[in-house]
Each structure stands twice: as C-alpha cells, then as structure tokens.
Amino acid sequence: MLVLAVDVGTKSARCALVDEQGRIRARAVEKIHTLTYQYTFFREHGSESKSYRQQHFCQSTDNIWNAICSSCHKVLSNAGVTGDMVNGIAFDATCSLAVVDNYGQPLSVCPEKGCTNMALCDSHVTYGDPDMSAWNVILWMDHRAEQEAEVINKTGHFVLDHVGGSISPEMQLPKVLWLKHHLYSSCYQDVGHFFDLPDYLTYRATGSSDRSLCSLVCKWTYVHEPDSTREGFQGDLLKEIDLFDELQKDGGSTIAGPPADFHVSKLSGNSAAPVQRTAASRLGTTALRPGCRVGSLSTEAARSLGLVAGIPVAAGSIDAHAGVLGVIGDTSHSTHPVTQRLVSVLGTSSCHMTVAKHPVQMRGIWGPYYEVVLPECWLNEGGQSSSGALLDLICESHVRYTEAVNAATAIGITLVEWLNRQAYHLAEDRCLPTPWHICQDMHILPFFHGNRSPLCDSSLRGIVAGLTMSSNTLDGLVELYISTVIALSLEARHVITSMEDSGFIFKSIHVCGGLCHNSLYLQAYADATQLPVHYPEEDAVLIGTAVLAATASGHFATLEDAMVKEFLDRKFSVYTELYSDFRKYRSIMED
Numbered sequence: 001m002l003v004l005a006v007d008v009g010t011k012s013a014r015c016a017l018v019d020e021q022g023r024i025r026a027r028a029v030e031k032i033h034t035l036t037y038q039y040t041f042f043r044e045h046g047s048e049s050k051s052y053r054q055q056h057f058c059q060s061t062d063n064i065w066n067a068i069c070s071s072c073h074k075v076l077s078n079a080g081v082t083g084d085m086v087n088g089i090a091f092d093a094t095c096s097l098a099v100v101d102n103y104g105q106p107l108s109v110c111p112e113k114g115c116t117n118m119a120l121c122d123s124h125v126t127y128g129d130p131d132m133s134a135w136n137v138i139l140w141m142d143h144r145a146e147q148e149a150e151v152i153n154k155t156g157h158f159v160l161d162h163v164g165g166s167i168s169p170e171m172q173l174p175k176v177l178w179l180k181h182h183l184y185s186s187c188y189q190d191v192g193h194f195f196d197l198p199d200y201l202t203y204r205a206t207g208s209s210d211r212s213l214c215s216l217v218c219k220w221t222y223v224h225e226p227d228s229t230r231e232g233f234q235g236d237l238l239k240e241i242d243l244f245d246e247l248q249k250d251g252g253s254t255i256a257g258p259p260a261d262f263h264v265s266k267l268s269g270n271s272a273a274p275v276q277r278t279a280a281s282r283l284g285t286t287a288l289r290p291g292c293r294v295g296s297l298s299t300e301a302a303r304s305l306g307l308v309a310g311i312p313v314a315a316g317s318i319d320a321h322a323g324v325l326g327v328i329g330d331t332s333h334s335t336h337p338v339t340q341r342l343v344s345v346l347g348t349s350s351c352h353m354t355v356a357k358h359p360v361q362m363r364g365i366w367g368p369y370y371e372v373v374l375p376e377c378w379l380n381e382g383g384q385s386s387s388g389a390l391l392d393l394i395c396e397s398h399v400r401y402t403e404a405v406n407a408a409t410a411i412g413i414t415l416v417e418w419l420n421r422q423a424y425h426l427a428e429d430r431c432l433p434t435p436w437h438i439c440q441d442m443h444i445l446p447f448f449h450g451n452r453s454p455l456c457d458s459s460l461r462g463i464v465a466g467l468t469m470s471s472n473t474l475d476g477l478v479e480l481y482i483s484t485v486i487a488l489s490l491e492a493r494h495v496i497t498s499m500e501d502s503g504f505i506f507k508s509i510h511v512c513g514g515l516c517h518n519s520l521y522l523q524a525y526a527d528a529t530q531l532p533v534h535y536p537e538e539d540a541v542l543i544g545t546a547v548l549a550a551t552a553s554g555h556f557a558t559l560e561d562a563m564v565k566e567f568l569d570r571k572f573s574v575y576t577e578l579y580s581d582f583r584k585y586r587s588i589m590e591d
Contacts, residue, residue: 001087003549004075004307005542006068007319008032008093008197009514010139010348010389013067015075016539017086018546024539026079030067034059035135039111039144041182054146057139061098061106064137064197065204065304072305083307089297090314090549091201092322092541095219097138097175098200102192106136109179112186137197138175141349141385141449143458145174148181148241157237159221164364166456170385172196172219177243194282196220198316205305205313206295211284212315214372218381219318220283224370233283246283288315289371290325291551314552319541320351320381324373326544327510327536328355336507342496344525345541346515349452350384350488352495354504362502364454365495380504382453382495387488388515390448390462394484395419398477407474420520422478434564435520436486436527436571438479442466443571444487445578451491454498455579463578485521489528490568490575496529509533512541527564528572 001020006013011034016027035058042049076083099107138144149169153160160167167174172194179188195203196215203209216222221237223230238244288294294315302309317325323345328338338355345351355377359368367380386393395401395415408418423435432438443465450458464483470476496506509531515521516535526533536543 001550002081002085003546004072004086004089004305005545005549006072006089006091006201007322007541007545008064008068008091008201009319010034010094010141013064013071014542015068015071016542016546017075017079017081018543018549020550022543022546024542025081026075027539027542028071028074028078030071030074032059032064032067034139035110037110043147054144055142056110056144057142058110058135059096059137059139060134061100061136061197061200061204062134064093065201068201069304069306072307076306083302083305086307086311088312088314088549088552089205089305089307090317090545090552091198091205092317092319092545092548093197093201094140095170095172095215095318096140096197097172098195098197099136099138099179099187099191100193100195100200101190104192104203106134107187107190108133108135109138109183109187110135111183140170141389142175143169143450145169145178146458148174148177149458151177152237152241155237155240157234157240159223159234159237161361162217162223162368163221163366164362164453164456166364167221168366168452168456169458170452171221173221173241173243176246177241180243191282196316196318198318199284202294202313202316205297205301207298208295209281209284210286210288210294210315212294212317213287213289214315214317214321216284216287217369217372218321218366222284222287224287226370226376289375290315290317290373291548293552312549312552312554314548317545317548320345320353321373321379322544322548323351323512323541324353324355324379324544325548326539326541327512327534328373340505340507342499342506342509342531344492344509344511345513346387346511346521346525347513348387348389350387350492350513350515352382352453352492352499353379354499354506355379356504360502360504362454362498364456364498365502366453380499382499384446384488384491384495385452385458386446386449390446390488391481391484391515393448394480395477398480399472400474400477404474404477416518419478419481420518422474423482423520426475426478434567435482436524436564436567439466439483439486439571442479442483443574443578444480444483445575445582446484446487446491447579447582453495460579460582463582465578485524486528486568486571487575489521489524490572492525493528493572494575496531506531511535512539528568530565 005016012029012031014029017025039054039056042051146169149167152167199211199215217224235247292315293312296310297313299309324343328343343353359378365380365382368378373379405415408415427435445463447460448462451460522533
C-alpha cells in the first residue's frame with residue numbers, strides 16, 4: 001500500500017510517498033509565493049485620528065495548488081511508480097484563511113486596485129495578475145486583525161476559555177471580521193466559503209466543503225466537548241461581534257450553537273453523510289474527525305495530480321497537529337506515557353503541544369481542544385509566532401550576510417552549518433566553555449512578531465541589547481545568531497514552564513519541523529529546558545499526514561551539565577527583565 005502525504009508550510013509545498021510501514025519512499029518540494037505589503041489605516045483617539053501601519057502577508061490558493069501538483073508529479077517520478085499505485089491522499093497545511101466565492105473562485109483579500117493606503121514591500125508582484133485578485137489567502141502570521149481580536153476578547157465569552165483566555169489575531173474569526181470591516185464590497189459580501197487552508201485543499205481535491213474538526217475547533221472557536229449541549233458555533237458570540245449574518249445567511253438558525261443539521265462525524269473510515277446547504281455553510285456544516293474520509297478524489301484533481309480518480313481523501317489537518325501524530329507515538333526514544341511527552345514542531349513559527357485524558361485550561365496556552373488529534377484526548381498548545389522566521393530576519397538583515405553565505409557556499413555547506421561551526425571556533429578562540437557564553441553580554445527579547453504564549457500579546461516588540469561597534473563584523477553576525485538561538489530557546493522554556501505550572505509533567509520532548517536540521521538549535525533547546533530532545537529519523541509531519549491518509553483509506557482502523565544550566569538560568573532572568581523593561585518603556589511613551 002502507498003499513500004501520498006501533502007504538507008503545505010509557509011514557504012513550500014512538500015509531497016511524500018509513504019508505504020504501510022511508515023517509510024518515505026520518495027519526496028519532492030516546490031516553493032510557494034507570499035505577497036507582503038504595508039497597509040495604512042486610521043483609528044480615532046478621542047477627537048484625533050491617528051494613522052497606523054500594518055504588514056500584511058497574502059498567498060494564492062492557485063499558486064499553492066500548482067505547487068502541490070508539481071511536487072506530486074515529481075515524487076511519483078522519483079519513486080518510479082505510477083498514479084494508479086497510490087491508494088489514498090491526505091493534506092496538512094498552515095492555519096491560513098482561504099477565501100473563495102460560491103463557484104470556488106478566489107476572492108482577493110488585498111485592498112482594491114488603486115488603493116493609496118497600500119505599499120508593496122516586494123520589489124515586484126511574483127504571482128497573480130496586476131489587480132491582485134489571485135491573492136485570496138491571509139497567511140497565518142498576518143496580524144491585520146489585532147483590533148478585531150480585541151473586540152472578541154472584550155466579550156468575555158466562554159469560548160475564550162479554550163484559547164488561553166484571549167483570542168489571537170492569527171485565528172480565523174478576527175480575520176473574517178476584518179474582511180467585513182475593510183473589504184465588504186470587494187470580498188466579504190461575495191464569499192461562498194471561508195476555509196482553513198487544509199480544508200480548502202480537500203475541497204479542491206474532492207469538491208466537498210466538509211471541514212476538519214481539527215481546523216474548526218482550533219482556529220474557529222467551534223465548540224466540541226464530550227456529551228456537550230453547546231456543540232458548534234456559538235450564535236450569541238457571532239451576534240455580539242457583528243458576524244451573526246454567518247448564521248442568518250439564507251434564512252438560517254438564530255439560536256446559539258450549530259444549525260439543526262450540523263453534525264460531527266464518527267471515525268469510521270467512510271465519508272460522512274451528505275448535508276444540505278445551511279445558514280453556517282460559509283463557515284462549515286460538517287466536522288470530520290482525524291482519519292475520516294472527506295470524499296473521493298475528483299476527476300479534475302486526479303488529472304492535475306497525476307493520480308487516479310476515486311481514491312480516498314482524508315479530512316485535512318493543521319500542519320503542526322499532523323506533526324503530533326508523526327512523533328508522539330515514537331517508542332524508540334521514550335517509554336514514557338504520551339501524556340508526559342511534549343511535541344515541539346519547530347519551523348517558521350513553533351508549536352509546543354501535549355495531549356491529556358482530561359481538559360486543562362491555562363492562561364496563555366491554547367486549548368483544551370477535544371479530539372483534534374487523537375480520539376477521546378484533549379490537546380493543549382503553546383506557541384512562538386516567529387522562530388525560524390526570526391533567525392532568518394536576524395541573519396538576512398546583517399551587513400555581512402552575503403559574505404557569510406558565500407563563505408558557506410565555498411566549502412559546500414549551508415549558512416546554518418557555517419554559523420554553527422563559527423560559533424564553536426569563536427568560543428574556543430575566546431577560551432569560553434560553550435558557544436552559549438559568546439552572548440554573555442548580548443541579550444535578545446524575541447518578540448519581533450509579538451508573543452503568542454504565554455503572554456497572548458501580539459503588540460509586543462523585540463529588543464536587542466548589548467551591541468558594540470564590532471557588531472557589524474562576521475563575528476558580530478555569529479554573536480547575534482547565537483543570541484537569537486538562545487532567546488528562542490528561553491521563550492520556549494517560558495511556554496513549557498507555564499504548562500508545568502498547570503500540572504503537566506514532561507519527561508521528554510519530541511521535535512519535528514525544519515529547525516530540527518539545526519543541531520545547535522536543538523542543543524540549545526535541550527539545555528534551556530533541561531529535558532531530553534528526540535528527533536525522529538523520518539519526516540514526522542509528512543508521516544503524520546500519511547497516517548491520516550492510511551486511516552481514511554481503510555488500511556488502519558484507528559488512529560547537560562550544571563555549568564550550562566546555571567548560565568542559561570541567568571539568561572532566563574535577563575529574558576524576563578527585558579519583558580518587564582519593555583512594558584515600562586511602552587508605559588512611558590503612552591503617558
């Protein structure tokens with residue numbers, strides 16, 4: 001048996017062909033494009049109107065789908081197999097918001113053509129037509145909906161108990177509300193479906209608009225609890241935040257909770273029974289548990305992917321949650337119960353997740369989410385809004401970046417490998433015990449894109465302290481790089497400590513994602529948390545997605561030393577002081 005696993009991250013779409021033993025037979029990757037621009041808007045402050053600038057991040061479903069198709073053809077060729085040998089397919093993707101009309105055509109989430117409030121950050125538009133209509137995805141890391149998130153948080157609604165007490169602008173309801181406030185005539189009024197990106201991909205593959213329980217519960221405030229009388233979208237919340245039209249559309253229900261025919265599927269390996277279009281169809285009418293079959297691959301999608309029509313397509317999954325499936329069951333590195341294993345998906349951002357048999361509510365930690373990964377289990381999730389992205393920013397913005405890249409290329413290694421080597425050489429030349437001691441006097445607060453957990457504040461900003469006149473040298477680049485690695489590891493420690501304060505006990509950390517290829521980063525993570533960090537041999541996110549495909553097709557029925565510690569403890573104290581200082585600076589400027 002062979003299944004195809006598709007993983008759509010922030011920068012690329014990856015495909016892997018996986019056999020029934022969980023071995024990856026072949027893989028391929030294609031880049032996807034992101035449009036970045038500055039958007040200026042005005043907000044009233046008493047009698048004054050002040051202007052604000054936001055950075056928006058957009059993608060295109062057509063570009064993403066084309067990248068998937070290209071990588072699919074490559075992976076079949078690399079494996080030397082034909083499409084008729086593939087028994088099932090599953091998709092995971094970032095929790096970005098995809099917007100289409102009633103015919104599945106993209107609706108732009110960018111300001112209308114000619115808008116004077118918009119300034120492209122890119123030197124040119126790399127994809128799509130000049131009027132921006134192809135850009136119909138608000139990327140997960142887009143914080144344009146900060147004000148709308150504040151509106152939702154002020155309601156004090158009980159759904160906030162499932163997102164750490166405060167909804168993030170990275171979630172979907174704030175983004176939908178932003179579209180209503182800012183792009184009503186050009187976008188919102190014509191929307192046929194608001195999709196989480198994983199659900200859009202299964203829609204593109206099958207024509208079914210059924211959603212995944214994973215997406216709805218984790219990103220849409222959909223309530224799913226055992227034996228609950230309040231299952232579904234909460235009409236009272238939607239009414240209070242001026243999104244009640246999502247339930248009233250087409251003359252639908254006006255009560256709290258889901259429309260009468262909204263249902264959650266059972267894990268059966270078969271597609272859920274068809275439902276009629278209802279009042280909440282723009283948000284979703286059917287929620288499918290992980291491993292359920294959303295439908296069969298359509299003829300058109302099969303032709304584009306190089307596969308055979310009719311094979312099972314699994315309900316989608318958020319990419320990080322697919323990573324949980326890929327590593328949490330690993331018994332080769334840890335024999336501890338799964339409830340004592342923390343899964344960290346380390347990429348452009350980072351997610352730190354754990355499962356439990358009983359719900360645990362924590363301030364600043366998302367969840368508890370029921371059955372979004374494993375049956376009858378709750379999931380809690382802490383996160384860092386920028387990790388790999390911050391490392392890229394620090395390196396790429398340095399004046400010696402190109403010189404460092406050329407030095408690495410000259411000896412046939414990556415920039416990260418070169419920086420890691422230089423860190424050890426620098427520590428040795430300075431007679432320092434570890435590379436961490438390079439940043440003895442340099443400290444970074446890594447909140448360059450706010451703090452997702454446990455502070456729940458997207459308005460926070462980063463701090464770099466300890467620069468010198470030699471910070472513009474190659475050694476200075478290495479110092480900044482190591483300081484950022486340490487800062488991100490301490491931020492992760494902050495998340496984990498918050499979880500432990502709520503009663504979780506962690507014996508091991510199981511990691512996956514692109515940052516796992518950085519051995520020094522993993523060492524810093526282990527040193528900062530004082531926990532063993534395990535990295536699987538295979539690509540865990542793709543393997544987790546393959547598990548979903550295999551289940552949907554019916555193949556499976558169910559789913560260091562004391563000196564370092566003391567040094568990093570002191571660095572953590574500086575980290576907390578930097579946050580306290582930032583709050584003081586903001587207070588001074590706001591007075």
